[in-house]
Amino acid sequence: MGKEKVLRFVLGDQLSRDLSSLSDADPKRDVILMAEVSGEATFVRHHKKKIAFLFSAMRHFADDLRAEGFEVDYVKLDADDNPGELGSALASAIDRHQVRRVVMTEPSEVRGLEAAENWREELDADLEIRSDTRFLASHEDFVAWATGEDGQHPKSLRMEYFYREMRRRTGYLMSKGAPEGGAWNYDAENRKALADNVAIPTRPVFKADDTTKEVVELVGTEFADHFGDLEPFDYPVTRDDALAYLDWFVEEALPGFGDWQDAMKQGEPLLFHSHLSSLMNCGLLGPRECCDKAQAAYREGKAPLNAVEGFIRQIIGWREFIRGVYWLKMPDYANSNALDATRPLPGFFWTGETKMNCLSQAISETRANAYAHHIQRLMVIGNFCLIAGIDPKAVQEWFLIVYSDAYEWVEMPNVLGMALFADGGFVASKPYAASGAYINRMSDYCDRCSYKVKKKEGETACPFNYLYWNFLDRNKQLLKQNHRMGLILGSLDRMSADRLKTVKSDSEAFLEGPEMRSDYT
Structure with a gap:
């Protein structure tokens, strides 16, 4: 008698023939389950291009598996019997195929792993959750x-x-x-x-x-009201x-x-x-x-x-x-906020409509492509969120929504640790805060900006300039504990009272002004 049929459950970010759950799959016996569900597309309102990229990649991967001879049970989003979430899709497939054993590779995020462990308790089949061997370090x-x-x-x-x-x-x-x-x-x-x-x-x-x-x-x-441009679509x-x-x-x-x-x-x-x-x-x-x-x-x-x-x-x-x-x-890491940042995310993060050209460029390109490269993310978008004191949870959610490569495992430590210093220095050795001079040195953005990058104060000064010093002043007690901040904090200590007063007043005027309105429809 041959071995029993096994249901192999493949998630949307597991489109690899090297997947541990497929390592011993038998096309003559086993069934592979894949499912597009609204719950995964909407737990945050993902960029339209991100959803299209993953759904298309999933469907093409399913076709590759069929070409190998596998039976693939693929549940499309618009199928009449689509249950809307992964656990129900799995339970239905177990009934359809009358299997007693399910094999999957561990989900990449905590919420996914917790759900899978609950399925193991609830399903009418044995569920084996295997390590994800696609990474070089376990x-x-x-x-x-x-x-x-x-x-x-x-x-x-x-x-x-x-x-x-x-x-x-x-x-x-x-x-x-x-x-x-x-x-x-x-x-x-x-x-x-x-x-x-x-x-x-x-x-x-x-x-x-x-x-x-x-x-x-x-x-x-189905996702017409989600963020981002869907077309042109030319992703591999x-x-x-x-x-x-x-x-x-x-x-x-x-x-x-x-x-x-x-x-x-x-x-x-x-x-x-x-x-x-x-x-x-x-x-x-x-x-x-x-x-x-x-x-x-x-x-x-x-x-x-x-x-x-x-x-x-x-x-x-x-x-x-x-x-x-x-x-x-995890899970405590998700609530990190060492700098006690609480400001709401500005509305221009959804539109790209801001007089700060560097942010307009980075956000508009994100809106168009579901992508921005790492310096745009860290030293323009992340830097602004850091020195403006934007709530880390709001920034995390935005990054998770807008980028096609964003999953919680990669997005959260990058945002909390690297960009926002919200973990107090667990990941980064110092805050990646910078004035407009850095952006001017590494780009041509400032040449076309409404603000003047070399101006330090007043309505036409680059906001990065005064917000940078305001950030240092606001957080100096915590930052004094960081040996890499000694030189710049020394410069802050030598700043005249009048200059520091101007920094604070310019920062307050900007942070409470029209550029920072948080409403967006």
Whole structure:
């Protein structure tokens, strides 16, 4: 007698043939369940392009599995019997296929794992929840590194040391036990401003097929009131297209990524960035194959070390580190607010309509593309939220809504830890606060702004300038405990009483003024 039929439940961010729940799947026996449900699309009001990207990628992945000979039970959003949430979809499929065993890979977020553990208690079948082996560091690996010999959770963690451990473990960019080129990190070589004569590589366009067109129409109808532009839609949504996009990046954009990783340019949302995070986070690409391609380009002399190291650091360093922090610190981490920031999110975060050109550019590009690169997110949007004292929960929700690569595991530690310093320094060694001078140095945004970046006070001064000093003054007691803040806080202490009074009055006028209205319809 053959083995019993197993129902394999695949979630929308698990679109990988390397998924642990599919490792022993038998196309002659097992059924694979996938479901589009309104509950996942609306628990926050996700960007329309994000929903379309995931639904189309899911449908194409299901087709790939069918081509292998698998029976795929795919529940479309507009199916008459769609129950609207994952647990009910799973229960219905168990009844339909009369199975006694279900296998799934662990959900990527706490809320998903809690739901799955409840299903295990409630379903009329045995549910096996397997580890997600697509990451290079398991939960156990990260806890062992983070807690060290004493087994106690530390007060702070630093990505750089985790990254070095991951380099040693994986062997990426290592030579005879030492880092390639003699240094672990070439971040100092990733900060060039973009000259006008630098040619930006032309991105490939992925034409929507019939499946994607059907999804775009569905999303346009069912989620018409969600944030963001749905069309034009040209995202890669298949495994083949994802691999083609990776090849294009390594060949055309990676060589320039190192020098201009931190640069920003008006009307150029992607520059030399990979734009692969959405594909990795949903499973169409694996982190190892991305790093392998980049390392091969370096070994073959096709990309410089500062570019390849920076790209690999984002994957095996930052991406893995952030996931580790999320699972180490949740659920309490979600409520972090060390700086007691309570201001509502301004309405222009939904429209992009603000006189601050840097924010208008970053938010408008987010609205159009469900994407902004990491410096726009950290040093424009995040920096503004930090120095303006925006409520961390509101900022978290916004980031989760608007970006196609955003899931709670990656969004929350980046926002709370890196952008807002809301965890008090657990992730970041200092607040990433900056005045307008940084944005002016790394972009051409200030040339077209209504405000004057070199002006420090008054109605036409760049708001980043006075808000920066106001932030430091407002939080100086807490920040004095941070050794990296000593120099700048010394400058604050030497500021004249009249100058500080102007900083506070300009900040109050702006924060209570029309730019910061929170109403949005």
